Amino acid sequence: MKGHDVVRPVTLIDSPVANVANIARVLRAAGASLEVTSDPLAVLRSKKVVLPGVGSFVAAMEWLRATRIDDALREIALRRTPLLGICVGHQLLFDSSDEMTTTAGLGLIRGRVSRLATSLPVPQIGWNRVRFNGAALFDGIEPDTPFYFVNSFVAADVPDEIARADYGRAFTAAVQKNNVYGVQFHPEKSSGPGLRVLRNFVWM
Amino acid sequence: MDVIPSLDLLDGAVVRLRRGDFADRTVYGEPAAVLDMLDVPRGSRIHIVDLAGSRDGKPVALDVVRRLSSRGLRVQAGGGVRTEADVALWLDAGAERVVVGTVAAENPELLRRFPSDRIIPALDILDGGIRVAGWTQSASRSLTEVLRLVESTGATEILVTDISRDGVLGGPSFALYRQLAALTPLRIIASGGVTTRGDIVSLARLGNVSGCVVGRALLDRRISLDEARARAASPRAIPPRIIPCLDVRDGRVVKGVNFEGIRDAGDPVECAIRYEEEGADEIAVLDISATDRGHATALETVRGIAESIYIPLTVGGGVRTIDDFRALLRAGADRVAINTAAVRRPELIAECANEFGVQAVVVSCDARGRTVMIRGGKDPAGLDAVEWCRRAEELGAGEILLTSVDRDGTHFGFDIELLRAVTGAVRINVIASGGAGEPAHFAEAIESGGATAALAASLFHDRKLTIGAVKQYLANERIPVR
Numbered sequence: 001m002k003g004h005d006v007v008r009p010v011t012l013i014d015s016p017v018a019n020v021a022n023i024a025r026v027l028r029a030a031g032a033s034l035e036v037t038s039d040p041l042a043v044l045r046s047k048k049v050v051l052p053g054v055g056s057f058v059a060a061m062e063w064l065r066a067t068r069i070d071d072a073l074r075e076i077a078l079r080r081t082p083l084l085g086i087c088v089g090h091q092l093l094f095d096s097s098d099e100m101t102t103t104a105g106l107g108l109i110r111g112r113v114s115r116l117a118t119s120l121p122v123p124q125i126g127w128n129r130v131r132f133n134g135a136a137l138f139d140g141i142e143p144d145t146p147f148y149f150v151n152s153f154v155a156a157d158v159p160d161e162i163a164r165a166d167y168g169r170a171f172t173a174a175v176q177k178n179n180v181y182g183v184q185f186h187p188e189k190s191s192g193p194g195l196r197v198l199r200n201f202v203w204m
Numbered sequence: 205m206d207v208i209p210s211l212d213l214l215d216g217a218v219v220r221l222r223r224g225d226f227a228d229r230t231v232y233g234e235p236a237a238v239l240d241m242l243d244v245p246r247g248s249r250i251h252i253v254d255l256a257g258s259r260d261g262k263p264v265a266l267d268v269v270r271r272l273s274s275r276g277l278r279v280q281a282g283g284g285v286r287t288e289a290d291v292a293l294w295l296d297a298g299a300e301r302v303v304v305g306t307v308a309a310e311n312p313e314l315l316r317r318f319p320s321d322r323i324i325p326a327l328d329i330l331d332g333g334i335r336v337a338g339w340t341q342s343a344s345r346s347l348t349e350v351l352r353l354v355e356s357t358g359a360t361e362i363l364v365t366d367i368s369r370d371g372v373l374g375g376p377s378f379a380l381y382r383q384l385a386a387l388t389p390l391r392i393i394a395s396g397g398v399t400t401r402g403d404i405v406s407l408a409r410l411g412n413v414s415g416c417v418v419g420r421a422l423l424d425r426r427i428s429l430d431e432a433r434a435r436a437a438s439p440r441a442i443p444p445r446i447i448p449c450l451d452v453r454d455g456r457v458v459k460g461v462n463f464e465g466i467r468d469a470g471d472p473v474e475c476a477i478r479y480e481e482e483g484a485d486e487i488a489v490l491d492i493s494a495t496d497r498g499h500a501t502a503l504e505t506v507r508g509i510a511e512s513i514y515i516p517l518t519v520g521g522g523v524r525t526i527d528d529f530r531a532l533l534r535a536g537a538d539r540v541a542i543n544t545a546a547v548r549r550p551e552l553i554a555e556c557a558n559e560f561g562v563q564a565v566v567v568s569c570d571a572r573g574r575t576v577m578i579r580g581g582k583d584p585a586g587l588d589a590v591e592w593c594r595r596a597e598e599l600g601a602g603e604i605l606l607t608s609v610d611r612d613g614t615h616f617g618f619d620i621e622l623l624r625a626v627t628g629a630v631r632i633n634v635i636a637s638g639g640a641g642e643p644a645h646f647a648e649a650i651e652s653g654g655a656t657a658a659l660a661a662s663l664f665h666d667r668k669l670t671i672g673a674v675k676q677y678l679a680n681e682r683i684p685v686r
Contacts (some may be wrong), residue, residue, distance in 0.1 A: 022536055025511060045574065055561025112523045119401070119431040121633045121656060123563045123602050126442045127485055127686040146443070148516055150538070150563045150602075161613055166432060189516045191480065 007033035008202050012045035013069060013089075014016070014038040017060040017146050019188075023086065026188040029199040040072035046081060048202070049073070050126035053088030057097040057113065057153065060088050060103060070106060077108050082179045084201050087151060090182030108180045111158035111172070116151070118168025124150040130173045130185065132163035137174060137181055139200050145193045147173070147185035154184060205408040205439070207432040208280070209244055209394065209417035210251040211235055220420060221255065232423055234277065235268050241337070242422050242429055251303070251417045257284030258338070266297040273298025280324055280331035284503045288317050291683035303363055306336040309343040312353040320415040324393065329380060329393055330367045339367050351388045361414055365395040375652045378410065382681070384433035385412040392444045393417060400628035404432050404653025408439035409651075409682050426628065443684040444650045445485035446671055447518070447635065450475055450509075453493050455501045458611065459662040468609030470640060470665065476509045479664065482671040487513060488605075488659055490541075492580060503535050510536020517631060520568050520605070529556050533564065541566040541605050544578040547585045547592070550599055556601025566635075567596035568605040571622055581609040590625045593634075603633045611639025613662055619648040627654030635659050643669065643677030650683055 010032035014020055024034055027050060043049060051073065053060045064070040077083055085093045094105045097113035105113070116122050118200060127146035132138040147165075154171035163174035163183075175182045181201065187194035208375060211218045216384050218232040232238050244250065250272065255265040262284050269281050281294045283304025291314070294302045300325050307314050308325035315323055327350065328335045332348055334343035343350065354362060364384065366377035376397035384392055391414035392408050398418045404427070407413045416436075421427050450457045450472050457470045476487050489509060491502035499522045519532045520541025532540045540560075546552050547569055557565045570577040571589040580586045585592075593604050606626055608619035618636045627634045636655035640663050649655045663669050675685040 019533065019536075019538065021534070022510060022538075026514065055559075057562065069453070070628065119434040120438070120441055121631055123632075124442065125603060125633050126445050128442050128658070150516070152562060166438060168438055186538075191514045195514060198487075 007031055008048065009033050009035070009046075010048045010050060010202055012036045012050045013043065013052065015051075015053060015060060015063060015089075017055055017063055017088070019054055020052055021186045023050065023052045026195060027198055027202065030195055030202045031197075032202045038067055038069070040068045043069055043072035046076060048082045049076060049084070050201075051083065051089035051092065053086065053087045053092060055088060055089075057088055057091050057099040057105070058103050060092055061103055064092065064106070073106055074108065077178075077180050080179045082201065082204060083108075083181065085180075085182040086188070087186055088186060090175070090184050091153060091155065093180060093182045094158070097153060099153055109158065109160050109175050109177050109182065111155045111160075111175075113153050113155050115153055116167060116171070120168045123150055125150045126168050127190075128165045128167060128173075128175045128185070130163050130165050132174065135162035135176055136173070136204055137176065137183075137197055137200050138163065139196075141193050141196055147183075147187070147190040147194060151184060184194060197203060205404075205413055205436045206249055206415040207404060207429060207430060207436050208249045208251045208417045209239070209422055210253065210395075210417040211238065212253045214255040215263075215270055216268060218423070219255070222422070225261065226255070235272060237363050238423070238577040239272070239277070244277070244429060246279065246515060249278045249280060249300075249415070251419075252279055252283075252299075254281065254283030257639065260284060260575050261286055263290055263293045266293060269294065269297045269299050273300075282324075282326065288314060291318055291323070298373040308354065309334045309336050309345060309350050311359060312350070315354065315357040315359060320360065323359065323360060325354045325357075325359055326363040326365070326395075328365045328367050338496075350386060351390065352542055352567055355388060355390060356619075359390065361391045361393060363393040363395055363417070366397070374406055375399060376416070378406060378651050381407070381410050381413055385410065388397055388469040391415075399426060400624060400654050401427055401431065401435050402624075402627050404435045405439045406654075408436045409684070414578040440654070440684045443485075443686050444655065444678070445635075446483075446685075447486045447488050447657055448475075448479045448484050448671060448675055449488040449490055449637070449659050449661040451490045451492050451661055452505050452521075453491075454498045455505050457665065458492070459665055472505050473508045473512050474663065476513050479671060480513045480515050483675055483686070484515060484671050486516040486518060486657070488541075489517065489519045489521075489537075491519070493522065503531060503602055506532060506537055518566055518605075520566065526552070526555050526679065527561060529560065533560060539564050539566050539602070541568040543568040543570065546596065547576060547578050547587065550595060553596055553599035553601055557602070562600050562602040565601050566603045566605050567593070567601040567624075567664055568607065569593055569596070570607045570609050572609045573617075574622060574625065577609050581612070583608075589622065590629045593626045594629050596634050597630045601632060603635065604630060605635045605637055606655075608638035614639055615641025615643060615663065617645040618653060618655075618658070620648060620653045623649060623653030623655055632658065643674045646674050647678055647681050647683060650678070651681070
């Protein structure tokens with residue numbers, strides 16, 4: 001082992017509203033040396049942060065507020081520490097969500113999360129093709145590669161979009177603003193291409 | 205693909221005849237009112253069948269067409285067109301196009317007398333041959349002869365009705381339209397058999413179908429025009445998933461026929477890894493252990509699989525409580541299927557959806573015929589499968605895993621009738637399960653059954669078929685795959 005040359009320190013937020021074990025395993029496979037934590041001080045000390053989430057935006061946001069991790073995330077975003085939100089973690093980055101009533105999000109990225117407006121089955125479940133611009137998060141990935149999505153809510157038409165997909169209509173598959181990244185799909189469940197996205201984040 | 209509302213007209217009203225009997229009719233009302241009820245926007249193509257005209261051999265409902273055309277609808281009218289003068293009458297009444305049936309097959313010369321964009325030749329097909337005169341006789345020319353003649357008139361679109369499917373529950377005749385794609389460059393307006401949203405998607409995927417005529421399904425509000433058109437616009441939105449299932453008992457993969465007669469089929473982790481390599485879109489694990497100890501072992505098995513794959517994992521079997529559900533998620537399952545416990549206490553569905561999100565909740569419905577079965581397919585639950593799936597959706601199920609107990613392990617094919625009944629009744633995704641034996645069965649479950657995923661166990665375990673072979677077959681049939 002060459003120490004820091006072969007692994008990169010990443011902090012994974014240990015949210016109860018997430019499948020943390022799966023993401024942890026794949027982040028390690030991507031070369032991350034992980035600290036899994038729900039301590040806001042540990043978040044503030046981080047070099048890189050991953051914010052996972054599944055299920056309810058409202059429950060996830062309540063937990064972030066209760067633990068004060070919300071403020072810690074805003075603070076590290078100001079310092080340009082790289083942050084990656086996954087699925088509901090991605091949705092939490094935006095201004096608000098209409099999941100139940102309107103709930104404020106972290107407000108790190110402009111836009112609003114709302115229910116998929118489509119006649120297609122909701123939740124969307126499956127491998128949807130993602131179109132991206134030249135963002136570094138998608139380095140080495142073929143255009144139109146399918147990633148695994150399972151979601152009822154999305155952000156759409158947001159200014160910081162770096163990838164989109166279609167489900168009845170176009171929605172935001174990934175965003176980036178400065179060092180804040182979000183992906184609506186599950187990279188940890190998207191086989192090789194998903195692993196590549198995580199590796200790109202871990203090593204950027 | 206355009207979705208074209210179809211109205212059968214008789215005595216100035218929209219009707220439906222039972223078995224073509226003019227005395228036995230359902231009346232839906234005055235045409236303009238019916239079109240308003242169906243939310244048909246101006247500029248839409250609509251298809252008019254003049255029943256009295258067909259009976260009497262001359263156009264009758266000219267006034268109706270005149271009125272509808274003046275409302276900004278693009279009418280294609282048919283029924284009773286025998287001569288050039290009949291076509292002229294419809295066109296004079298404002299029809300954008302005239303549907304020409306029997307004559308098109310018997311006297312294609314008539315087609316040449318009008319601009320090709322004002323005529324739609326209509327072919328009624330039975331067992332590969334053309335029928336004429338109200339389906340009672342075979343045409344004098346073969347299907348390919350007629351197609352060549354129609355092509356030579358400059359026509360670009362034909363209306364095709366597969367008579368053998370008329371009134372059958374199996375849905376539109378996808379095989380016929382696919383066969384026509386190989387025979388002719390003509391675009392097809394498909395007629396007959398559309399009853400579900402899935403039918404619209406499957407027709408749109410074929411590529412050579414430029415329109416589909418929908419009557420009863422719209423009138424009976426089984427689908428809305430708006431929704432049908434939205435579905436037709438994005439038929440390839442997401443590829444259907446192919447899901448190998450590991451039936452696990454006491455830590456080993458096993459497989460039984462009709463839920464019984466179990467035999468060993470290998471190590472679950474090795475199987476799961478192989479399936480991911482073969483291109484599986486997701487892995488399912490069904491714990492069929494009979495004991496608490498067996499279930500505890502299954503948790504270990506799930507953990508082992510979750511740690512070894514990079515694709516989604518759905519787990520079911522023996523989930524009785526919200527704690528069981530949580531334990532499986534913690535072990536690495538992405539989604540959990542509940543079955544008997546949900547039937548016994550349906551609120552469990554809502555509780556799990558609230559706690560873990562609808563995306564995590566799969567309701568597994570085992571059915572014998574249309575009767576819901578519980579306890580691993582052993583006992584009837586006294587519920588209708590369609591009603592139960594609809595209820596499960598209301599309570600918060602994110603997906604239905606629908607297994608035909610009769611077909612399970614038989615390799616005879618999925619139960620398409622059951623699938624159509626459920627996929628036509630719910631709006632969430634449905635996984636087809638039970639009976640897969642060859643690649644065509646997967647295509648059928650997706651295309652005719654309306655399933656958005658299909659699952660098989662023994663077929664893949666026994667290496668009778670690889671996931672790659674199934675996907676290749678689907679791709680050849682123009683069904684999108686990952």
